[in-house]
Amino acid sequence: MPRWTEQVQLNSEAGLEGHHEDGYSWRKYGQKEILGARFPRAYYRCTHRNAQGCLATKQVQRSDQDPTVVEVKYRGRHTCIQARSSAISPDPIIKEEPPKATAIRQEQPKPSLDTLLSFKWGLNVKAENARQDDVFPLFTFSSPAVETENGERDYFADALMDDGFMDTFSSPATSGSNYFSLSLDHMANFCPPISVQTPESGLTEIVSAPTSVTNSPMGDAAFSAFSLGKDDFNLDCSFDGSEFLL
DNA sequence: CAGATTTGACCCGC
DNA sequence: GCGGGTCAAATCTG
Numbered sequence: 001m002p003r004w005t006e007q008v009q010l011n012s013e014a015g016l017e018g019h020h021e022d023g024y025s026w027r028k029y030g031q032k033e034i035l036g037a038r039f040p041r042a043y044y045r046c047t048h049r050n051a052q053g054c055l056a057t058k059q060v061q062r063s064d065q066d067p068t069v070v071e072v073k074y075r076g077r078h079t080c081i082q083a084r085s086s087a088i089s090p091d092p093i094i095k096e097e098p099p100k101a102t103a104i105r106q107e108q109p110k111p112s113l114d115t116l117l118s119f120k121w122g123l124n125v126k127a128e129n130a131r132q133d134d135v136f137p138l139f140t141f142s143s144p145a146v147e148t149e150n151g152e153r154d155y156f157a158d159a160l161m162d163d164g165f166m167d168t169f170s171s172p173a174t175s176g177s178n179y180f181s182l183s184l185d186h187m188a189n190f191c192p193p194i195s196v197q198t199p200e201s202g203l204t205e206i207v208s209a210p211t212s213v214t215n216s217p218m219g220d221a222a223f224s225a226f227s228l229g230k231d232d233f234n235l236d237c238s239f240d241g242s243e244f245l246l
Numbered sequence: 247c248a249g250a251t252t253t254g255a256c257c258c259g260c
Numbered sequence: 261g262c263g264g265g266t267c268a269a270a271t272c273t274g
Contacts, residue, residue, distance in 0.1 A: 028251055030266055043265070047250090059265090 001055075006072045007063075024078060026058060038064050046080055054080030 026044035034041045039062035046054040056078040063069040 027249090029268095031251095031253075032264065032266095035263060041264085045266095 001076050003073065003075050006074070008070045008072055009068060022072075024056070034061065037061065039067070046078060048080035052080040054078055056080070 025047040027047045027049075028042055028044050030043040031040050032043070041059055041061040044058045044060065046056040048054045055076040057075040059073040059075075061071050061073075063071060
């Protein structure tokens with residue numbers, strides 16, 4: 001089962017009660033006090049578990065240190081078709097400003113320049129024992145050294161450079177599919193929650209960018225959004241290449 | 247009234 | 261036995 005974790009910063013307007021909306025409809029099925037944690041952990045599963053046998057699940061837990069940060073653990077991939085009108089946020093995160101929830105991590109040493117250039121910033125890949133088809137190695141974009149608690153992290157810095165991943169990003173053709181198909185493998189490897197194989201669903205999955213690495217030179221602009229959307233392989237990584245290339 | 251949430255009980259692995 | 265994850269009955273909400 002694919003698993004990945006996202007650190008989510010709830011901004012002020014979302015408020016503390018702010019539930020981080022990720023475009024899926026979840027149904028809460030439990031809550032537990034966790035040993036040594038100040039806040040309980042909530043358990044959600046996909047609303048369409050029964051209807052469509054969707055086994056996606058997530059756990060949400062407020063961070064001890066910073067109550068405005070929640071850690072969202074996802075388990076399993078959505079196989080369901082969400083009723084788009086309501087479940088999928090109509091204006092997904094593709095907009096300019098940070099979504100109301102943002103993946104974060106700020107307590108790391110700020111990446112140095114070469115770090116940036118070699119992608120060592122924030123690429124945090126956690127590939128679980130991948131069964132081939134429905135499992136993509138998943139990652140969360142965030143500053144380096146997120147989630148040290150499990151050692152399954154890999155950095156793909158060099159791989160990315162060698163792979164044309166860079167090219168993919170520095171020339172984001174608007175047409176999408178062709179350049180995407182070129183590096184489909186890589187995308188599959190590096191894109192977060194994608195569901196490449198939901199052709200007609202047109203569902204859009206988005207992972208908000210690392211942004212708010214506020215103290216790093218990367219700033220928020222580098223990856224304003226990393227979205228993968230409808231139309232099969234229409235990968236739309238809005239990405240400020242210029243900044244990135246420095 | 248249907249679907250979601252709450253919450254203690256239950257289950258299971260360590 | 262304990263801690264974490266899930267179940268399910270009661271309750272809430274629109």
